[in-house]
Amino acid sequence: MATLSNIACVLLLAGAACTPAGATMPATTAPAVLLSAAQDGALDLGAVIDFRRVDVEGVTVLAVTPGGLGERLGLRAGDRIVAANGQSLAATNRPSSVLATALSGSGAGLRLDIVRDGQRRTLSGALDGQGPVADKIEGCGHISSGGTHPRATRDVFPVVVLSIDGDHKLPVRSGYYRVDAGRRVLVVRELIDGQRFSEFGLKERARQRERHGARLDKVLIVDVQPDTSYFVGAQTSRPISTSAIRDNSYWEPVVWRTVAESCR
């Protein structure tokens, strides 16, 4: 059984009310943005940041969560974060740790030095002191890719769970995972029986897999309730057309069974 704990990243847990920040304020300007601390102590920036590529201009913001703190701070996709509260994110091997440390120690305020369109800017905000509005639910549940899938009655076939909440290194590939309650993001790959395809369809599926690989995998978001187990699978159309195989629309990940089951 694998235990997936919440990963303390610089991310999300969106929440408290914020007001727009001036994007070009000097560092000495009084903070204008209200932010909130995340429930687990980490500060939620509300953005997706590419920590895999770091250069002298820091790390790139790939997306900003709608309604999140980053958006309210004035952060935009394409911005490069150079420093957080004075701690440089450039020229470091572990920018995520530096950013997390800077954010967790941000106290009453947060200041991001960014580069946008080649120009340096400063975004700043202050904690509002209110509790976070997190979508975290207490308790845990289970995700399972096992069970006797209703192939004949509901056209549901097995899947393999490749990642949960972005973690591709699942500790145990047992197909049965203990997860925190709340929204869990699964990436799954279909394991539809070969006999469900025509001979040509089977070859086409193999061709598409060879060409696109993991990009054919699909996301299933499960709103896990405490003490509940969710059985996941791939539901397919009947018959499976070649065009559906080509555009990868011949299956959809589904929760085909929900069972009340104690989770500790």
Place this chain on the structure above:
Amino acid sequence: MTTPGQRLRKRFTALPQVTPPPSLGERIGRAHRSRLRRLRAGAIAAALVVACVAIVPALQREPMRATPGVASTPAIDREKLADVRALDRALQTAYERNASDDEIAPLWAARARLLGRPIHPADI
């Protein structure tokens, strides 16, 4: 022999001359002005009704536009927003764990579908 027209003319000529009372013209003028006033009042009332129907709903919408919030974000429902947040968390973790572009691609695709936007080329 006389024609019917001639007879009729003769009869009219024989009628006594009647002088209309001096107040008649005044009464006719007053009635005309009163009718005009009523018409004008009706037109104004109709215009007011039309204005109310057209303007009041617009006035009622005004505070909604002024509501502070996420001005730059298209309105999406709470469920969808919660899904996007969960996806962004997963994306961030995937980047922190040094996942490959291919592994991350399904997450971006799901996010784009939720938001109804094309996938950013730089994202994958």
